[in-house]
Amino acid sequence: MQVEEKEFKPTIVAFCCNWCSYAGADLSGTNRLQYPANVKIIRIPCSCRLNPMFILRAFQRGADGVILCGCHPGDCHYTTGNYYARRRMTLLFSMLDFLGIEKERTRVEWVSAAEGQKFAETMNDFVATVTKLGENHRLEDLRCKKQ
Amino acid sequence: MQEAMIARAKELLADGSVSRVMGWKKGEFSYDISPAVFENADQLVDFVYDDFCGANVSKYLINESKKEGKILAFLKPCDSYSFAQLLKEHRIDREKVYVIGIPSYGKADINKIRAKGIDGVLGIKSEGTDFIVDTIYGEEKIAKFEAMSERCLTCKSKKHVDVDEMMGEEGEWNAESKRFDKVAELEAMTPDERFEFWRGELSRCIRCNACRNVCPACTCVSCVFDNPNSDINNKAAASSFEENMFHIIRAFHVAGRCTDCGECSRVCPQNIPLHLLNRKFIKDINELYGQYQAGANADEKYPMVNFTFDDCEPGIVYKRGGNQ
Ligand code: SF4
Numbered sequence: 001m002q003v004e005e006k007e008f009k010p011t012i013v014a015f016c017c018n019w020c021s022y023a024g025a026d027l028s029g030t031n032r033l034q035y036p037a038n039v040k041i042i043r044i045p046c047s048c049r050l051n052p053m054f055i056l057r058a059f060q061r062g063a064d065g066v067i068l069c070g071c072h073p074g075d076c077h078y079t080t081g082n083y084y085a086r087r088r089m090t091l092l093f094s095m096l097d098f099l100g101i102e103k104e105r106t107r108v109e110w111v112s113a114a115e116g117q118k119f120a121e122t123m124n125d126f127v128a129t130v131t132k133l134g135e136n137h138r139l140e141d142l143r144c145k146k147q
Numbered sequence: 148m149q150e151a152m153i154a155r156a157k158e159l160l161a162d163g164s165v166s167r168v169m170g171w172k173k174g175e176f177s178y179d180i181s182p183a184v185f186e187n188a189d190q191l192v193d194f195v196y197d198d199f200c201g202a203n204v205s206k207y208l209i210n211e212s213k214k215e216g217k218i219l220a221f222l223k224p225c226d227s228y229s230f231a232q233l234l235k236e237h238r239i240d241r242e243k244v245y246v247i248g249i250p251s252y253g254k255a256d257i258n259k260i261r262a263k264g265i266d267g268v269l270g271i272k273s274e275g276t277d278f279i280v281d282t283i284y285g286e287e288k289i290a291k292f293e294a295m296s297e298r299c300l301t302c303k304s305k306k307h308v309d310v311d312e313m314m315g316e317e318g319e320w321n322a323e324s325k326r327f328d329k330v331a332e333l334e335a336m337t338p339d340e341r342f343e344f345w346r347g348e349l350s351r352c353i354r355c356n357a358c359r360n361v362c363p364a365c366t367c368v369s370c371v372f373d374n375p376n377s378d379i380n381n382k383a384a385a386s387s388f389e390e391n392m393f394h395i396i397r398a399f400h401v402a403g404r405c406t407d408c409g410e411c412s413r414v415c416p417q418n419i420p421l422h423l424l425n426r427k428f429i430k431d432i433n434e435l436y437g438q439y440q441a442g443a444n445a446d447e448k449y450p451m452v453n454f455t456f457d458d459c460e461p462g463i464v465y466k467r468g469g470n471q
Pocket residue numbers: 361362363364365401404405406407408409410411412422425
């Protein structure tokens with residue numbers, strides 16, 4: 001009997017700030033730059049909107065990796081939002097690591113509206129990292145998994 | 148101490164400076180002491196203060212300070228940090244509280260006393276470096292460091308923050324508290340070991356929410372964990388997710404505001420070392436954003452509502468601490 005090996009395609013949730021990275025994602029699209037289709041983009045008004053619960057909730061519902069993209073520090077549309085987000089994410093990621101949850105599953109990247117190239121590269125790199133890690137088991141909710 | 152406190156409370160009640168007293172009274176047993184409000188001098192017969200009075204009374208002052216008249220509160224050093232933090236968050240009306248600082252050299256943990264085979268506990272006294280436990284079988288002596296609750300063994304400060312008067316001697320900040328040692332020990336483990344450690348601890352959680360309810364930093368009128376649509380408002384046996392979510396978020400919500408009073412761990416019926424989560428945040432904040440003690444300084448901005456232009460990037464987590 002032959003067991004068919006299915007290639008693992010991680011589910012990635014990318015929270016993108018409306019004013020920069022979301023436009024950056026658009027730009028990479030119009031420039032026909034490739035990034036994997038399993039990156040699901042969720043638009044948020046500012047990186048600061050990202051409640052840590054959103055990240056955990058994404059993992060609960062089956063994400064294997066979660067990335068936050070926001071305006072470069074200093075360029076936030078609301079001036080300082082991303083500085084707060086930076087502190088929050090640093091502490092949250094450190095806590096996830098403290099609980100033994102693989103730290104490479106979470107990431108923050110600053111991508112401006114003009115950086116379509118960087119957006120695609122970031123996503124490719126992140127997907128590769130998470131693919132190597134495999135499925136998320138440490139922050140999953142069995143009830144949310146497809147049988 | 149107890150007699151002196153009652154006497155002082157009676158004085159203040161009599162001259163009208165306060166109309167109520169916040170303190171402790173015995174529960175069903177001598178060791179399950181609970182915070183209590185005394186409305187008049189006669190009720191003070193139930194007032195107790197001994198080495199089982201670990202409960203932090205500062206959170207009760209939120210509601211008490213909304214009522215008519217002034218309340219007298221006896222605060223231990225750790226309580227006074229919580230109190231000061233609550234003042235900073237505008238949760239307590241300072242004008243409505245008269246604070247008497249009382250020294251505390253460490254409270255006893257009934258579980259530790261029981262673990263020593265001492266049963267039928269009727270009361271406790273302190274004598275130098277020992278606790279004298281009164282039991283139905285007679286008196287037992289036990290060294291303080293063997294029976295003190297964990298948080299008291301690693302107490303950060305014997306000094307009060309904001310008091311109107313002191314009873315007994317004011318203490319000092321304790322720089323040698325070693326309170327981050329256990330956190331550092333965990334950090335040095337591999338992620339797999341850490342995961343195992345925390346699964347072992349957190350999976351025992353019964354989601355009674357006692358840790359949240361007692362925490363002086365958890366004062367939200369409506370809490371995220373009470374939302375019935377959240378999937379995490381109760382314990383579901385099917386998954387380990389609830390515990391992770393609850394504990395990460397609970398600790399995160401109080402990050403930068405947690406004074407390390409240790410109440411969460413004290414009340415946990417499952418003896419989960421919750422303070423390790425809070426201390427991890429405190430340690431990180433100290434290391435990454437500069438030394439900070441919640442409650443210590445009313446004018447300082449707390450770290451989660453503050454930033455500098457050259458804060459570290461979240462990527463620092465990949466580089467620092469712990470093994471890969
Ligand atoms: S989280 Fe625990 S240690 Fe921190 S303030 Fe709340 S009860 Fe006290």
